[in-house]
Structure formats: C-alpha cells, structure tokens
Amino acid sequence: MLRKSGAIALPRVQLLKKLLSNSLHDENLRQLLQELQPQQRLVNILFDEVKLTETLRYSGGHVVGYAQNRSGDAEVLATHALVIEVAKYILRIHPVAKLNSGQLKGILLEAHAAVSNAGGTTISCICDNCNTNVSVYAKLGGAGRGFIDILNSHAFLVYDYVHLFKNIRNNWITVPHKELAFTKDGKSHIARWKDIEALYIEDRKNGIRLTKITYTAVYPKPLQRQSVPFVCQIFNDKTVAALSTLKYMLSISEGTIIFVKLITDWFHMMNVKDREVFGQARQRSAGNFYIDVVDIKAAAETKNLRALLKYDSTPQPHSDVPCTCSIHIEEDQFDITILETEDLVQSNDTIKHKVIFIAGYLERKFRTNISTAEAEDDANNLTDSEFLTNLNRGGLTVPLISTVHFVHFVHSAYKLFVNCNLHCCRAHLSQALSRIDSAMSIIQGACVTLSNILLKSLVLDNSDKERQFGCLRRKEKLSSQN
Template sequence: MSKTDAQGRSVVQFLHLQHVKSPFGFLFLKCVEKNGKEIPKSYFSKAGFLQKNSLIRKWSQFNSILTSIPEYEFKDTDYVKSALKELSRMCCSELPHYQFLYAQLGLLLTAPKARRFDRNLYVLAAELHNISPAAYRMLRKSGAIALPRVELLKKLLSNSLHDENLRQLLQELQPQQRLVDILFDEAKLTETLRYSGGHVVGYAQNRSGDAEVLATHALVIEVVCHFGGPKYILRIHPVAKLNSYQLKGILLEALAAVSNAGGTTISCICDNCNTNVSVYAKLGGAGRVFIDILNSHAFLVYDYVHLFKNIKNNWITVPHKELAFTKDGKSHIARWKDIEALYIDDRKNYIRLTKITYTAVYPKPLQRQSVPFVCQIFNDKTVAALSTLKYMLSISEGTIVFVKLITDWFHMMNVKGSFSGINTRDECRQPWTKNCTSFKKLDETCDVISSCAWPNGQGRTQKLTKQTAYAFVLYVLPGVFADEALEKFFGQARQRSTGNFYIDVVDIKAAAETKNLRALLNYDSTPQPHNDVPCTCNIHIEKDQFDITILETEDLVQSNDTIKHKVIFIAGYLERKFRTNISTAEGEDGDDNLTDSEFLTNLNRGGLTVPLISTVHFVHSAYKLFVNCNLHCCRAHLSQALSRIDSAMSIIQGACVT
C-alpha cells in the first residue's frame, strides 16, 4: 500500500502477516518494509505497538504500526542489512572474495567487542599472523579490515595440535572416513634457535645424553582419511640423526594416538630411505603386517612418487648415466645421453615435440626433488619423440623401452579418479579392478626393475640402487597410497617463509597449526585445550638445591670465583635500572653497600650502581635456579623452583618492581 508522510512524499508500505490461532494474538508479523527496505521489528516493540513474540492481539496495534511506518528514519545499519540481503541472492556466493566482503559488511552491524567471525576469516587471519605478526597488528589497528584479536588467534592456533581435536574431528565423520593412512616424512631445517611463544625452540628432541643438539630435520606425521575427508598434522618432532629405534617409537606412539582418537589405521606410508626400511623390518617387514599396539593388521608401504623420482635420480647419478636391464628375455641399455640429444635437437624448433626443459635434463641437487621435472622426462610426448627421431639421433632401443615402461607404470599408479582413463583415452589410467590388465603390467614392470637392481658393494654401474629396486618390486601400491599430501604441506610451509627451501621448526609448526585450524573449522569444531598432559620432566625439586643464605652470597663476593663478576654486574644493573622507581623509605633495607674495590671501580663504567648485598643475594639465588633447572622442564616444576627464591626476594623491599 502507498501512503504520504509528513513532508508530502509518497511512501510504499509492505507488511507480511500470517494468521495464527493463539491466545496471545491472531496475527503474526513476519516483516515490514518501507520503500523496499525492511524495518526492524524491534522498532515497533519498543514503541509498544508489537509484542516481543511478534504477535498482534488488537486491531489498534495494527493501525499504530501503519501510522508509524512513514515516520521511521533508516539508519546506516539498515542500509547495510539491505545490502547484505541483496548480496545473499547472488549466484557467486561460493567465491572466496565474495565471502570475505560479505563477512566484512556483516561485521559493521556489531560493536567491536561483540563481533563473531566466520571460519574463513579465522583461517585468513591465522595465515596473515603466521606470515607477519607485525603486519597483522598494523592491519587490525588501522581498522581497514575487521580481524580477530591476537590473543584469541594465538589461543586457537596453540590448541590446534592437541590429540583431543583429532578425536573431535573423527567423531564428525562417517564410519568409512575414520579409516586413515599415516604419512611420515622429514623436512630439512636450518640449524638455528628461535624464541617463539615464550619458548626457545630449535633443539632436537631425540638427543642422546645431556648434550643439546640443534635439529637438522623436522619429522612430520600426518593423518589422511582414506576415503576422503580432512587432513590433520598429528606430530612435529625436531630431530637430528634420527635412528630406526627412535623412529619406531615415534611411529608406534602416533599409531596409538590415532587409535585412541577413534581412527582405524589402514597403512603407513613413507619414502624408501635406509632408516624407514629398517623401521619396517623391525615391525615385521613391509607389506601387510600385524601391529600389536593396534591389535590389527596394517599395510607398511612406500610412496610411489618418491620411487618415481629415485628412478630418474639413479639414472643420472650412475657412472656414464647408463642403466642395464632385461625385458622379455632381451637385454637393453638406457642411455641418458639420448635424452640430452633429444632436448638439444628439440629446443631449436618453434613448435616443441616434448615438454623437456633445461632444468629437467641438467637438474641441480635441490631440483632433483621436483616431480614436475621428472614428469617431463617420463612423458608420452617424450616416448613419441624418441621413437620418431630414433634413427636421426641414433637413439638406442633400450632408452625408448625404459622411458615408455616407467611412463606407463606411473600412469597406472597415479590413478586418483574414476574417469581419468576416459578423459585421456589411456588404458593405463583406468581404475584398478579385479580382472584388469594393470596387475599384469605391474608384474612385468617389477621383473624389469628387479633385473636392474645393484646387488651389493661399492661402485654401482648401470644399475638402480638396492633401496629403489627393492621397494619398487615388493611394496608399492597405487593411488591414494602416497605421501603427496605431506609433500604439499612442506611446500606450503616453505611458501610462508618467503619461498626458502630451508626453513626452521617454527615455520613448520605455524603451517601445521593453520592447516589443522582450517580442518577443524570446516567441520564446525573448535580447537580444544589439552588438560591432561602427563609430565615427562625428570626434574626432582630438592630444597637444598635452591636455598642460598646471605652468608653464602658474601662468601661468593669475597672469593675468586669468576661467576661473582657476572652476578655483581647484573645486581648493579638492577640497582641502577629499578631502584629509582622505589621511594627512599622503601629502598632502605638495612644492609650496607658492598665494599668498594678495584673491581667495583672498573665495573662502574659511567653509571652502574654499587649493588646492595640483598640484591646480589637475589641474583645469586636466581642464577642457582637457572643452573639447576633443565632447559626442557615443565611449567609445574619451574613454578615450584621459582618459589624457592621467595626468601631472597622478601629481603629486598619493593622487589616486585625488579
């Protein structure tokens, strides 16, 4: 209906009413619009025209609502609500930038202290904070973007690596999604210490003895749902010179954690390095084995993508770059120089026959780990080009046979979709079935690789390494049995650290926290704190370890112990830095200054105060505490130890300021 307001302007009114049978009213007011914009029902409730349950019980109330509609003046929040209503009708609501803008507009309707952020914004905020905390604080302070508080973000991230979250996450999944694969691999770290979150990190957790060793690698264990679902980083262990016994213990602990969280482990997947081979041997050998801690069977398999890279790397690192093998009873030799000749001839053409690049043919040590470069060599186009230019470039038959064999094998193993073979019209990329030819082709490939295995000893010539051939023949499985997800995680962690290959454990941990937070929020789960952490600290607090009397401190000052110079220096710094904050009455603690000496004269280099004996006693007690506490002691024991110096602090009047 249309009506005229006090200024003579035409106002279009719309009321959406519903008839109800209720003792509290006969009409239910769904919404009221003025000129196409919705008026909040709270406006009529505050005026007394509408009950809080949106029911109308008298016709006079209805008439009052009609009269008050032209008088309503829209506020900024009303325009924002109207804009959000129109945006919600758009078909591109799944796009990330749309969701970001929609969330930011919605936050304009709430006060800063009452804001509730959606999960996508939490993940974006975590990414920004991990890359640069200073830039995050600058953006939040500017007000250009509404972002969560740093304290809240840190709390969510710090809680995202606890096992309770995995249990909560698995409970939200279907039963078949609780069948999981355990991926574990190592990432190279820079040997450095970082102070992060109040802790010094960078030491190896598998150290032997009391010596502290910097971590050289980060052992990461990831849980992946076998039939699709979230991926969860379970463990991050900074390690150095990790042996098979230590790795076995870490792996069994991770398997137990997954089992306690409600998951069922199908397989463990890793690369075929010597340490992993030894661990599999200690667990009963690769393949299907019975694991006592799970009380069930699981598959111990090797990642076929790592084997794919190892084949090429073995080929280019063997002397003369030649591999000898046997296929169908006929001996062949695959020569790398044929690949080089093909690249040199093909790079001259405007229309290339292959995808081979210079880096794929002449890779540096770090570039050998790139799978795309390996795919440029073992490619259908490479096989076709080798066959076409066979006589012109004098390419050996063995090179063509070997490249085609490995290319077809990788296509068979890398099947991840039901229609991949139909889309590419390639029989090798068809899903594996009970009677398919892929099993027969895999047996043929394994026979060829076994004929190319180096037996033992030094000086490998024309053969693959024993580790590559042994893992290839016995334990490789297709499709989802790969640690591709873990390699992708390592790449994401390196990108957060300006793209450097060598990162530290803080970068790995930050990437894991963000990844787990995303997985939890996608399933409407909130990271939970871990309340039942068993104490693994070996410190036993004894009172005699920390109790130091004034007499012992005076004996230290009079002795020739070199530590007294450091203690007195710090005490003098405390006197100069903080004594000015204490009034004269509070500062008189009844003891005299230390006797001036040549040492104290040299110490007072333009401003250091000669300390009181009570201050020296306090520093001496703190030093004794530091010496007796392990670097990795838990908070409970450290708090107990700190209580031992209360007597030293009580001597100093106003010691709380120091």
Template sequence: MKEQLLLLSAKRIQYSVQVMVFACILRTISPHAYKFLRSTGALTLPHPSTIRNVCSSIQMCPQVDSSDDTFLQYVSQTFKHLQAHEHTVTLMLDEIHIKPCLDYKGGNICGAAVNSNEAATLVHVFMIQSLLSAFKEVAHILPVKTLQGEDLHCMLKKVILGLEEIGYRVIAVVCDNNSLNRKAMKMFLPEPKLSPVYPHPADPDRPLFYVVDAVHLFKCIRNNWLNQKNAGTCFFYPRFELSNNEVHPKCKMTASFKHLRDLHKEESPLLLKSGYGLTSKALNPSSFERQDVKLVLQVFNPHVAEALAARKGHTDFQHATATAEFIKIILRWWSIVNVETPSKGFHHRNVYEEPMSNHTDDPKASFLSAFITWLDVWEFYRHDTGVLIQETLSALRLSAQSLLALVKYCVSELHFKYILLGKVQTDPLESRFGQYRQMAGGQYHISVRQLCETERRIRLQNALPRMSNDNLRGIEETDSVRDAGTSFSVHVSDADLDELRAQMPDMHLPVAVQLLFFLSCIMLWTTI
C-alpha cells in the same frame, strides 16, 4: 554490513563470533593486509593484540602434542568434525632437514631434539590423509638429532595406536625408500623383513599396507637411468608388450638416454618440435634439480616417445624404438598410480587414468601384475650395468604388490566403489614442507621454532571456520552488536544512511581498489 553500521555509533565495541573468526583468519594469512585494512577505516576490526589473545587461547601449537597427556590432541579435536566415511586414512611419513639452532622466545627455548640435549637437525613429520575426502592434517612433529630404526618404529607404532584409539582407521603407511623407513617397517614382523602387508598393531587380524611413495620412485627411475656408466647411458630391459601385457624374458631391449639428448640437440634450433617439452635442464639436472618431478615428466613424456618412434631406422637413433617403448612402460605405470580425481581418465580419454577397482577385467590391475613380472625378470639379468639398482627395483615391485592388495582390501572388505591411488602418496606432506618454507620468509633451512609457528598458523586457518559453528569458547556472544541488532526492530531510512555516510571517513578510489584487491585475494586463498 549491518554490524559495521552499528559499530560506528557503539560506545562499547564488542564483536560477534563471525567477525572475530574472520579477523583471526585474515591476520594469520597476512598481518600486513590486516594492518592495511584497519588503517583505511573502511571496516571496524579488532586490534591485533585482541587477535593475539584469542589465538593464543586456542591450543594449536604442535609442541603441545609432544607430551603424553596431550599426544595427538589436535587431530583428536579435528576428528569430531569429520564424517564417518572420512575416518579411513593413510599415514604419511617424511623428514625435513632444518637449521640446527636454539631459539629463545616468550620465555621458552625451542629447537632442542626430543632424544638429545643438542639442537635438532631434522624433523620427522607424520600426516594423515583420508582416502575418501580432501581431509589431511599433520598429526605429529618429531624433532631429532639422529634417529635409529628402532626408535622410529616405536614412534610410528605409537602414532598408529593413538590414531586408532581416537577413531581413525589407519590402513597404510606411505613413505619414501629411505633405509631408516624400511628398517622401521620391517620391525612390524617378529622376524624383520620387507613385506607389502604387515599385521596391524591395533589388531593383528587387520592388514597394514606398506607403500613406497610413487613420486619418489618415479624420480629414482630417472636418476638410475642418468647414472648408467655404459656407452649411450643405456638400460637393458626385457621386452614388455603393452598391447597384451606379455613379458618376453629372452628378448632384451635397449633404452638409450643419449637418444634423448641427441633428439633435443637436433630439435633445439627448430621452431616446430616433435619432442615437445624436452629441455636441457631435464636432460642434465643438478643434484638439487633431480628432486623436481616436473623435470622427470619432461623425460617420460608421450611427445618424446612418439618423436623417438618416428626416428625408427635412423642411423643416429639405433635404439629409438626400444627407448620409446621403455618411456611408454614407465608412463603407463605413472598414469595408474597418479590418479587423484575420479574424472581424470574421462577428461584425458585414457582408461589407465581412471580410478582403480577390483574388477577382474580391470586393465590397470592386469598391467600392474604384468609389471611385477617384468621387474622379476629384469632382476634376474644380473648385469653390472644397464639395470635398476636393487633398492629401486625392490621398492617398485613391493609398491605395486601393496597397491594391488590395498585396492582389493578397500573394495572387498571396506566396500569402496573405487580407490584413487594418487591419494596414496606423500605429495600433501611435501606441499606442507613448501608452506613451511614460504611462510617462514622463503627460507630453505628453517628452524624448529619457525616450523612450529607456521604449522600453528595453518592449524588456526583450518580450525577457526569450524569453531565458528560451535561458538568459540572465550569469545562471548552475549550483548554483542549482532545480538543487539537482532533483539530490536530498527528501521533504517535513506536519511539515516546519508547521515552515517557523512560520518564515515573518506575513501579515495586507489584505496578502495586496493581494499577490493586484498579482499579478493583473501577469498581466493581461503577457497583454495
């Protein structure tokens, strides 16, 4: 406020670093809000061209990181601002399909694949996430036409070695169960094969864990169940007693998806439902809706399991108990692998939603070990129908083995008190893809140019607050209004304030209300 008052009478306007940082962040979040704020005259802020010049001088474009000289430049700069405990990270890998086109802007042509002269059709994005903090950033962006497993392996290895050279400690690679990702990971061994743990490329004595994304597997289980062609859309699985984690290979159970549809049909006209949350969309999803994990959570729902268990003995629900037990098994696995906060289990009063530790009496570790045995028994059934497909079953088993080994390594070797398995997922990367599409105007198929521009804006929003503490280069603070205000003893009386108030432009109530609304939204957005 003091600076704004002094700016009213300044002949040569020069802004402090704090004001420049605030203005840059505000304009990257919403150019329209920034334009409105300047037009009201309530605050004296830099011209948009000044903001563009400042932002363009800060190298945040992901395309800059593509060359060998500036490879991983952004995460290298970010590393300087991290504390020691934040250096242990996982590397997430996923791809986003884009609109194949070449854009000409600012004298540059953007959109070509790095391995072809043609336009890129998809982008492989590498993101790192700290296991002990909220830090997460995109490390590298790779636009390609088509990519072979060998090429992806080389790039993955290059990124890991680059991160290790900077100072990060990469302990795991997290990705979905795509065949390309599996092939790339297999090549970390001399004789390529799938394994939960590989020798680390930076140090063969260290482990590199391979974890298949739990959210992806969760959706695959539901999709496998939906795709069964037998009568009743059934899974035939071995009995698993959750009370003592015992698996009974000779006792086959039947989980019928038809029972879920019958339950919904029976309760849909009722005001009070026992199978709370079950919807028609969750039971009959389109190919696009099958990617929505919220619909999966409507199927694997404790209310649905209890509603089915209550129908034990009904002629129309012959396999109600077995179906409820199957839902409870998958729900327990999901509760363990989806813990993102230390207090989740305490608030939900669920021991299986607490962080993992390496204690011998940890019930979560006992369940995961029994879960692996259960999958092994299920695999040996060799049925033509009623079982998980081989890719999903193998990925589930491998992921459980990898998570158990990861917990043991982090607690025993790295001396973690606990580990949150919800951080060993690709959810942050999927969320970043959503930001790309939203900031590009709500488009689903964005271009390479739009992806790079939105990533640059996100990086600016993350980096500018840190730069304010290090005195932004290129933004001089000497002889600024802030310095002038602190170098002299200025006495401001009530009469002076009345005189300045008379010089300020009139602000009607609606404009003031809108201004407060915009500022509140901005503060909320930056807090989130």
C-alpha cells in the same frame, strides 16, 4: 591499529592464543575426523624430516631446540624436525638429531595408535626412501606389506611417489647397459635408455622440438638426478608420442614405449595438489629455508587451526605442553651467604654489575609488594654499582642488599644446573624460586620475571656459541680445501 580502530570486530588476543596453543592436541584430531564422511576417515600417515637451524629459542616459557631422541648427560641440539601429518593435520613434531630406525619405529606406532584412538583408520605410511626409512620399513615388514598389529588394523608401507618417480629414472640410467626388464600383462619387456638418447639426438637436429627433452635430462650429473623437472622431460606425453612416431625410423624397442607411457600415466594419476605437502613442511609461505623448531610449530598450529575452523570445530582448551624439567633448587644445596654477596658488591667482578642491575629491575617492578617492615630493615643497605650509575637516566632503582643476595643466590644455583645440562621451563623454575627464603621470592611476578631473564640468557649464550663454532667449522673446511 586495526583492533583499536574498531572497524572490525576481532576475537580477543587471549582467545586466539588459546586456540593456537591447543591446536596440536589429539582431541582436535578426533573432532576433525568426526566432521568427515566414513570413507574420508581412511588416512595416510605422511612423515618427513625437515632441516632445522641448530639453535635454541625461548618460547611460551620453554627453552626449545633440544633433540628429543637423544639421551645422556650432554644435550644435543635438534638438526631436523620429524613432521607427521594425517588428513591435512599436523599430528606430531619431534625435534631430533641422528634419528635411528628403532626410535622412528616407536614414533610411527604411537602415531598410528593416536589416529586409531581419534576414530581414524591408517591405510598407509608414506615417506621418502632415505636409509633410515628403508630400515624402519624392513623392521615393520617391508615396503608394500601390512605391518601394524595395533587394534587389529593393517597399513601399507609405501615411499613418496615423487621420490619413486626420480628413482625409476635414476635406476634406469645406472643399471648395467642401461636396460630395465619388466613385465606388463603377463609379457616381458625391456626398456632401453639408448632409445631415449637416440630420440634426443634426432630431435635436436632442428630448431623446433617434438619433445621437452634436454641434454641435462638425458645425461644428468649426480646432483641433477634429484631434479623432478628433468625426470618429467623423459616421462612426458610428448615423449611417448615422439617415440611412437619415430619407432621404425630410430629402431626403438616396443618395451621402451610401453615403459615410458606406463610411468607417465602413473605420474599423472599420482601428481595431485597434495604433492606439495613435504615442501610446505620444509618451507613456510615466505620460502625461508633457515627455520627452527618454533617456526615449524607455528606453521603447524596455524595449519591445524585453519583445518578445524573449516568445519566450525573449536580446539579443546585443556591441552598442556609436556614438561620434562629436572631442576630443583633448595637453599641448603648452596652456601651463598649474605656476607659473600656483600663481598661481591665490594669486588671488581663484572658479575656484580649484572646482579645489581637485575635486582634493581626487580625492585622497580615489585618494590610495592615488599612489606614495609622488610623495606625498613634494609633501608640503610642500598646497593649501587658504577654500571647502574652510568646507565641511569632517571627511573632505575638502587636495590636493597637482600634483593641483591636473592639474585646472587639464584644466579649461582642456576649456573650450576646449566653446567649439569638439566632441563627447566619458566613455570618449574619460578616455582622453585618461590621456595627460597627471601622477601622477593614470595612475589610470584618477581620469580616469573627472574626466570624469564635467566632462560633468555641461556638461549642467547647458546646462540652465540653455535655461531662461533659454526664460523670455526667453516674456516676449518675452507683451510682443508686449500
């Protein structure tokens, strides 16, 4: 509506698609870093796994949703997306399932090399402290130590400060006697959790509180230990002031006051606006948690484009989506004759109606592209079906037997390849279809259209299976609980 009104001059749709489709190329990162000051080219590599809905999507001629880190005969749907960000730019998105430390190490080294080639210098890698990340840090030299020897550069391995913040409190309440020993300015101190408990008990005696501490912050359950706001109630300026004020009244140790103040000051320094980067990766602006690979990539493309346009930098137009197709269709591989297609047309098999309907759709769109001689040869071989008759309200085309045979052959061949779990994209599949000896196969648009139909059907079928299995898994879980 807005574009057609002419009230605002907007870029062409093709230009916008081109900009968005190329915003993940390494060349774009190079352009972005060139616009920054030398000290701003010191970057942190942030990586985190985003929970995904296990499903397939057909986007841009590709079926996406499979895990890239799993090898073998059986395809595995991605359960998470490994998102790697540098300098407010999404560098990589890897759909993964059960990612191990060895695979993660290779991905991090590749990301470090990409940053170096783009003109940046990696000074640290930042992540949460899940078991996989702890393991990969151990393989790379250990947290807090330089680890990478690519291009003579080193980087520190650190954990996301928000997770560190929670772990400090969680370790404090789980160690023996709830006492933490630490050293500051060469002096040894002990922070005692019982001082926090005593402060809470004293503070709650009156309606007006000195601190923000609540019962849940002092005695959190396992799930509540993951809440940052509860930790902030402990490490807070008001808590430090209250501990100092009631020091002698409650016999609070000096180590507790020093420790709470130290962690509070540290969190104030670290708690900048970039703290939301992991949350932004997990949930888009709409706050929808149930996202898939396409949603993650769309958010990354928009964010990267916005970062580039901030410096009047236009994304390079030559990046391509890597193709890992392994499907090849040759006529001599399958024995589908015209007689078998005619037998199918005369049968009661439901696939007959599907094949004839698709063939009619192709002819309706591309019959004018078929040569007159070929059309006359098949003039007396029109193929109809009861489904086509019942659906037709004027406008549907009764296809020629040659077109039905073409669709029948392609459907049979593609079904076999799907059962073998072979990858395929629209460009590769349509190119394979064009090599089949048929009047319809020489029409590029027909091959592309048929490829779209087959790939969309694959995605729809997979989605139905996942929903069915998901319901069965939930039923089994409920029955086991009962």
